[in-house]
Amino acid sequence: MKAAGSSRAGARPSLWRDADFRRLWVGQTASQFGAQSTQVVLPLLAVVSLHAGSGQLGVLRAVEQAPILLLSLFAGAWVDRRRARTVMVAADCGRAFALAVIPAAYLLGLLGLPVLLVVALLVGVLSVFFDVAYQASLVRLVARDRLMQGNSALEGSRSAAQIGGPALGGLLVSLFPGPVAVVPGAFFFALSSVSIRRIRRREPVPAGSDGPARIRQQIHEGLRFVAGNASLRAVGVASALFQFWFAALMTVYLLYLPRGLHLSGTAVGLALAAMGPGAVVGSLLAARLPGRFGYGKVLVASAVIADGVMLCVPALHGSAAVTLPALIGVNFLFGTFGQLVNVTIMAVRQAITPVGIQGRVVATINFAGMGLTPVGSLLGGFLAGHWGLRTSLLVTAVALSLSPLFMAFSPLARLGRHLPYEQRTEPPDVCRPRADSARTTPELLQMEFSPPAESGTRRARTRWQGRRRG
DSSP states (O other): OOOSSSSOGGGGGOGGGHHHHHHHHHHHHHHHOOOOOOOHHHHIIIIIIIIOOOHHHHHHHHHHHHHHHHHHHHHHHHHHTOOOHHHHHHHHHHHHHHHHHHHHHHTTOOOSHHHHHHHHHHHHHHHHHHHHHHHHHHHHSSGGGGHHHHHHHHHHHHHHHHHHHHHHHHHHHHHSSSGGHHHHHHHHHHHHHHHHHHHHHHHOOOOOOSSEEEEEEHHHHHHHHHOOOOHHHHHHHHHHHHHHHHHHHHHHHIIIIIIIIIIHHHHHHHHHHHHHHHHHHHHHHHHHHHHHHHHHHHHHHHHHHHHHHHGGGOOOSSOOHHHHHHHHHHHHHHHHHHHHHHHHHHHHHHHSSGGHHHHHHHHHHHHHHHTHHHHHHHHHHHHHHHHHHHHHHHHHHHTTHHHHHHHHHHGGGGSOOOOOOOOOOOOGGGGEEEEETOOOOOHHOOOOOOOOOOOOOHHHHHHHHHHHHO
């Protein structure tokens, strides 16, 4: 691919001059606007318009998240055998259609919690495939040494969506009948599919069988690769701890804001939207801080601040004039440092993973990190129903600190200021993590490869050995 040449990043024109990257950026921005508005609208629609209880809200969130547990591993192997951008286009078209069912059911007088559960399930299934394909697509589009720049730009667009999506969703739920609030989400998904479809750079399709045996083998390869690398194992465990308790916290949080603090839909949207400006700042910091202070220090410190600031929320009480500015401040800090963690983690994962297994590694980490989020959502609903909103919010906020605590004692904390960028594209059956990768920082992310079977000539062997030594 043209963007993946061997010249140094400093000698290249800006990534923004790449038309295909701009199309990916526009599509991802639109898709994130759809996703962010939907994540707020569906729970608020259930609470405000359908008067769902804490248990029902927990079930709704669990249904939307269940596909992560059920389909992530399959999606990773499946995406690695197809063009990632084709998967993204199909997924966004499907999500737009699924959301369009809600206003149609409302007009027909059929809208109820069962319809909302079906839509949430469909959106969740398609989101699994889109997220895996999206994280694999950037590596296939730009050079490895420009991933941090590309990730920072794409995460910045996600931050912008975090500003507008929740605010728009909360405003529409407050001012109009609930089903109208899903219309912007459907529009943004459709816009995303159009923009991504216009990417011109050809993406090769890996050859191979898609039979059940081959799919199982590929899933096993992804699991083995992640399990054999100390850094990727740590990412999976830290993500699992965070996502489980964050799912529980958000279930309580979405009940606490309208019912505990008596905020309107507009105020809820504004409070949640405050994460967006913070995430913009976090994306900008992610392009500079890891290279200056070290990836490990930035990861641990950012996770401690982001998760710790949520302990302030259960202490809030009083009128909206007092609680809303405080929530905006808390969410801004959470967005800033949470985004800094997200971008840095993504750069670490992409840098140490060969191109041919990117989808499976993304899916394996998503499976490990987010597979238990449905259980977390159910737990949040249970706690809110039995312990009360404020107590439940405090318990789940305290539990979030388990993730940065684990990171502080993991190999991730020892990462330095530079990451080795893995340039090889072979599938994982010709590569394996070093057995001693967890011992020292320089060896932490180093990969050792077996020679390709087809390198039979002396010249080919010499070239391969030179690349290995380099």
